[in-house]
Amino acid sequence: MELDLKPLQGILDKHPVESTALISILQDIQLHYKYLPPEALQQTAEALSLPLSKVFSVATFYSSFSLVPKGKNVIRVCMGTACHVRGAGLLLDELVRQLKVKPGETTECGEYTLESVNCVGTCAMAPVVMINEQYYGKMRISKIKRIVKT
Amino acid sequence: MRFSSPGVLETQRTKLQDRAGKVKREILICAGTGCLAGGSADVAQAFRTETRAAGMKVGVRMVIKETGCHGFCEQGPLVILMPEKIFYQQVKPSHVKKIVESTLKNGEVLQKLLYKNPVTGERVETYDLIDFYAKQHRLVLRNIGRIDPEQLDDYLAVGGYRALPKALAMKPEQVIDAVKKSGLRGRGGGGFPTGRKWATCRKVDDQPRYVICNADEGDPGAFMDRSICEGDPHAVLEGMIIGAHAVGANKGYIYVREEYPLARKRLGIAIEQAGEGGLLGQDILGSGFDFTIEINRGGGAFVCGESSALMRSVAGEVGEPRAKYVHSVVKGLYDKPTVLNNVETFACVPYIIDQGAKAFAAVGTRGSSGTKAFSLVGKVKNTGLVEVPMGVSLRDIIFGVGGGIINDRPFKAVQTGGPSGGCLPQSALDLKVDFDTLTEAGSMMGSGGMIVLDDRTCMVDVARYFVNFLVEESCGKCVPCREGLKQLLIILQRICEGKGRLEDLDRIGNLSSVLAQGSLCALGKSAANPVNSTLAYFKNEYEAHITDHTCPGGVCKELITYSINDACTGCTACVKVCAFDAISGKKKARHEIHDDKCTRCGACITVCPDEAIEVH
Numbered sequence: 001m002e003l004d005l006k007p008l009q010g011i012l013d014k015h016p017v018e019s020t021a022l023i024s025i026l027q028d029i030q031l032h033y034k035y036l037p038p039e040a041l042q043q044t045a046e047a048l049s050l051p052l053s054k055v056f057s058v059a060t061f062y063s064s065f066s067l068v069p070k071g072k073n074v075i076r077v078c079m080g081t082a083c084h085v086r087g088a089g090l091l092l093d094e095l096v097r098q099l100k101v102k103p104g105e106t107t108e109c110g111e112y113t114l115e116s117v118n119c120v121g122t123c124a125m126a127p128v129v130m131i132n133e134q135y136y137g138k139m140r141i142s143k144i145k146r147i148v149k150t
Numbered sequence: 151m152r153f154s155s156p157g158v159l160e161t162q163r164t165k166l167q168d169r170a171g172k173v174k175r176e177i178l179i180c181a182g183t184g185c186l187a188g189g190s191a192d193v194a195q196a197f198r199t200e201t202r203a204a205g206m207k208v209g210v211r212m213v214i215k216e217t218g219c220h221g222f223c224e225q226g227p228l229v230i231l232m233p234e235k236i237f238y239q240q241v242k243p244s245h246v247k248k249i250v251e252s253t254l255k256n257g258e259v260l261q262k263l264l265y266k267n268p269v270t271g272e273r274v275e276t277y278d279l280i281d282f283y284a285k286q287h288r289l290v291l292r293n294i295g296r297i298d299p300e301q302l303d304d305y306l307a308v309g310g311y312r313a314l315p316k317a318l319a320m321k322p323e324q325v326i327d328a329v330k331k332s333g334l335r336g337r338g339g340g341g342f343p344t345g346r347k348w349a350t351c352r353k354v355d356d357q358p359r360y361v362i363c364n365a366d367e368g369d370p371g372a373f374m375d376r377s378i379c380e381g382d383p384h385a386v387l388e389g390m391i392i393g394a395h396a397v398g399a400n401k402g403y404i405y406v407r408e409e410y411p412l413a414r415k416r417l418g419i420a421i422e423q424a425g426e427g428g429l430l431g432q433d434i435l436g437s438g439f440d441f442t443i444e445i446n447r448g449g450g451a452f453v454c455g456e457s458s459a460l461m462r463s464v465a466g467e468v469g470e471p472r473a474k475y476v477h478s479v480v481k482g483l484y485d486k487p488t489v490l491n492n493v494e495t496f497a498c499v500p501y502i503i504d505q506g507a508k509a510f511a512a513v514g515t516r517g518s519s520g521t522k523a524f525s526l527v528g529k530v531k532n533t534g535l536v537e538v539p540m541g542v543s544l545r546d547i548i549f550g551v552g553g554g555i556i557n558d559r560p561f562k563a564v565q566t567g568g569p570s571g572g573c574l575p576q577s578a579l580d581l582k583v584d585f586d587t588l589t590e591a592g593s594m595m596g597s598g599g600m601i602v603l604d605d606r607t608c609m610v611d612v613a614r615y616f617v618n619f620l621v622e623e624s625c626g627k628c629v630p631c632r633e634g635l636k637q638l639l640i641i642l643q644r645i646c647e648g649k650g651r652l653e654d655l656d657r658i659g660n661l662s663s664v665l666a667q668g669s670l671c672a673l674g675k676s677a678a679n680p681v682n683s684t685l686a687y688f689k690n691e692y693e694a695h696i697t698d699h700t701c702p703g704g705v706c707k708e709l710i711t712y713s714i715n716d717a718c719t720g721c722t723a724c725v726k727v728c729a730f731d732a733i734s735g736k737k738k739a740r741h742e743i744h745d746d747k748c749t750r751c752g753a754c755i756t757v758c759p760d761e762a763i764e765v766h
Contacts, residue, residue: 022466023449061468061625062449064408080370081565081601082527084615090752097729118452118619119370120409122183123527123601124223124534133411135187141753142727 007032008040012047019048022058026065035069071106071113075099075148076130080119083127091127092116094141098148112148152428155436156315159306166307175254176232177201178295182219182380183412189242190227191216196246197229204250215304219377220295221535222282225265230277230295237277238263268531268553282532285551289513289521290497291537294381299416302423305384311429313503317392318437322352325396329499331507333519338364338455338492339567339596340672341518341585344499347489351397351479354487361394361402362483362490364460365413368452369568370619372599374523375493377535379406379413382497383420387443389496391430392503394441397489402443405460408450417445452569452623456671457482457490459625470627471671492597494523514540518584522595528565528602529556536600538583545579548602559604562703563687567596569616569623570676572683573609592683594676606765608703609688610695614642616680624674631674634665638681647708650696658685704765707750711766712743718762724754 011028015021022044029040036059045052059065077083077092092103099107099114106113122128125137129147136147153159179185179194194216220228225239229249236259238249245263252258264273265280274280288294297304305311317325330345351359363386367375379386390402406414421443424430432440446464453459454469461483463469482488498520502510511519518540524547526536531553538547544564548554555561563573566583572593574581581587588595603612617639626632638661644650662678669675685692694700701709714724720738732748735741743754743763755763 018466020464020466023463024447024466027447027449057468058466062451064448064450079619081568081599081612081615082371082533084370085528085601085603085607085612087752087756093751094729094753117409118368118623119372121367121373121376121407122187122223123371123373123525123599125184125187125226126527126533135183137184137187140756141751142757 003033003037003039005039005043008043012044017048019050022048022050022055023062026055026059030065033069035066038067069106069110071110073111073132074113074115074130076115076117076120077103078120078122078126078128078130079116080121080123080126080128082123083119086126088127090141091129091139091144094144095129095148098144152426153435154428156319159311159315159435163306163309163312166303170307174233176215178215178217178220178230178232180220180226180228180295181216182223182226182377184219184223185226185228186412188226188240192243193227193229193241193246196243197250200246200250201254204255206250206254215298216300217295217298217381219381219535220277221291221377222280222532223535224533235276235278237265237274237280239265281553282534282536282551285546286537287513287521287539288537289501289510290378290385290494290523291381291535292501293385294377294535297382299381299383300419302384302420302427305382309504310384310500311388313500314388314391314429315435315437317395317503318435318439322396322398325392325503326352328507329396329502332498332502332510333507333514333517334495334498334502334510335518335585336492337494337498337522337597339369339570339594341595344491344495347479347491348393348396350477351487351489354480356480356487357398358401358486359397359399360483360486360488361390361397361399362460362464362488363390363402363404363496364455364457364490364492365404365406365410365417366448366455366460367407367410367493367597368455368623369570369597369599371525371527371565371601372568372597373525374535374598376407376410376413378493378497378523379410380416383413383417384424385497385500386417386493387420387424387430389499390443391434391441392499393489393491393496395439397487399489400440400442402441403446403464403483404443405446405448405454405464408448414445414447421445451625452619453625453671453673456673458671460490461488468625470625471673473670494598515582515584517586522583522598524598524600526552526600526602528600529559529604529607530554530602531556540584541582543580543582544574547583547600548579552602555602555604559606561602562605562607563603563609563612563684565593565601565603565612565680566599567594567679568599569620570594570673570679571596571599572679573603573612573687574683575687578687592686593679606703606705608646608701608705609684609691610642610645610701611703611705613681613684614639614646617642617677620673620677624677628668628670628674630665630668631670631677634661634668635677637661638665638678642681645692645695646701646706648695648699648706650692652693652696654696655685655689655692710750711745712748712750712754713764713766714741714743714762715764716740716762717760719760721759723757723759724763727753727757729753
């Protein structure tokens with residue numbers, strides 16, 4: 001599928017033409033396209049007169065950026081210390097089993113991306129699973145079926 | 151409205167306070183991330199609908215407020231009815247009608263919604279009688295839970311932006327002097343004296359200078375800064391503006407973690423409001439001082455909590471730390487003098503200027519003045535956000551404020567200081583919590599994460615957890631951290647699987663000292679602390695894994711088996727939940743676990759109503 005580059009131009013126009021804007025530009029691209037398409041990285045590099053390698057290094061350094069498209073829904077299992085001692089690892093194992101993908105991967109149907117995340121800062125409700133922007137606290141293996149339909 | 155001078159601001163404040171004084175009834179509904187997840191927005195909406203339906207506006211001025219985090223996240227959503235301070239927990243929209251009818255109209259307290267003291271089993275009516283709150287000293291968190299963080303007027307009415315005109319009327323050196331006298335030390339974990347940092351920056355003969363607020367709270371198990379940004383964002387801004395005046399900066403940045411969307415939103419609203427009010431921007435309060443603040447969204451890298459890495463990230467680069475021959479107060483952001491402080495540190499500043507350095511220094515200990523906010527989590531009864539004076543004991547926090555261990559199981563350890571800290575055992579419970587004491591004991595106070603561990607925690611697994619965390623988060627710039635941690639993880643993994651050797655313990659010691667001496671930044675230097683502290687205090691657990699092939703905490707899958715004991719009533723709940731057909735048994739007869747099929751996923755334990763599943 002041909003990538004619609006119009007929104008990309010809008011994003012580039014919105015930011016100052018300075019290398020300091022690189023992360024903000026990539027964040028906006030990620031937000032719009034749900035990942036960083038190679039064409040977008042190329043155009044960003046050209047727009048900011050930066051080597052592509054530099055853009056690529058920033059794009060791969062930060063975990064909020066993805067070079068592959070993410071699923072419609074992103075499931076994030078919190079792996080913070082509080083969640084860990086309250087059994088977050090077992091929840092992740094269960095999701096891996098049910099969705100048949102490893103953390104960081106997307107289901108074949110494109111419905112779900114499974115991720116583990118190092119603490120979302122809602123430790124009092126541990127263990128926590130996030131689906132998109134929604135928090136699910138005090139999670140149990142038995143509750144997973146209720147929130148994820150496979 | 152725009153406040154063109156301190157006088158205009160004070161007039162408005164008096165007006166707001168008069169108005170607040172006339173309010174007969176306030177309904178405070180927690181809108182922190184925790185309570186929102188529990189549905190508190192719907193509860194607030196239900197209160198608006200029900201009170202209107204009951205015609206309650208007549209004669210009584212009433213305010214329904216969505217506030218920042220009350221801290222008692224375990225019991226959310228929380229509702230507090232003022233002026234009686236009636237504290238209702240786990241409130242659902244379906245409860246609201248009853249609350250309006252019974253409590254608001256007839257003054258009857260609904261026993262069912264009151265908090266139950268976990269020690270005595272008694273219901274507690276008002277929030278100041280709850281141990282969790284009664285044993286705290288709220289200074290930084292004083293406004294959180296009382297004000298609507300999205301309303302500037304709320305902050306003004308409780309005395310917000312009272313310190314700012316005072317500071318602007320002072321010479322920068324006098325402001326710095328006050329901060330020095332207060333004894334304020336950096337709350338991010340480093341504990342560097344804030345006044346000294348500001349003084350050094352002020353003296354550097356270079357322009358422009360920058361002020362940065364570090365809200366990249368990456369330590370797992372810590373959420374103090376998130377709560378402050380979400381619950382009292384103007385306090386952070388006020389602290390930053392005062393800091394900027396002190397060091398002579400006109401531009402500031404707040405670097406907020408990517409995982410904290412609500413904190414970013416509320417800080418953004420606060421910046422806009424402060425700009426409209428003439429508290430940020432050009433000619434602040436008519437003083438001639440200019441200062442603007444921009445929010446930077448983090449990219450999800452733990453290492454960016456390190457100051458030099460954070461500054462590179464603000465500049466749009468890869469967040470790798472640099473060696474600090476030259477301090478960032480001299481050459482920081484864009485190689486210009488930069489003051490970087492943590493959220494909580496900035497939030498202390500308005501209090502110090504407004505109430506005086508002496509008032510702040512009177513709290514806490516000689517070397518560590520003031521209070522400290524902690525996120526008390528893990529296997530403790532009352533989890534949440536806690537603020538206590540520096541120098542109270544771990545026992546006071548965990549067993550006093552926290553109410554002890556869940557299900558009264560034995561306490562094993564407390565993890566403090568995140569991945570740079572360590573685990574402290576029972577014998578350390580009476581240590582004073584301040585910048586220096588916990589460091590001497592092999593951990594550190596750090597930014598304030600406090601994770602309580604009970605007897606069903608494996609200390610080798612905890613060490614492995616932190617090393618695994620750091621392997622993922624190491625920026626990869628220096629070899630000891632990048633490669634050393636990987637090797638450390640391999641060894642710990644091996645021990646957890648029961649394949650460890652006794653000489654591994656020496657190897658861990660060697661690797662740790664290489665990490666401590668050879669790493670570039672503080673994260674690498676302290677990376678072995680979780681391993682060293684568990685090895686120092688819980689060596690027996692390491693040995694049990696290696697020589698006896700057992701896991702005393704019952705955690706390491708390769709070393710444990712599950713079985714069902716006589717408490718089993720044959721309810722079949724576990725049979726239904728087991729995805730591996732590893733449990734068999736008829737209704738009302740004792741069930742059995744088949745070890746060859748069991749994967750130790752733990753699903754059965756979470757559904758068993760009779761605690762009949764044992765881990766060996």
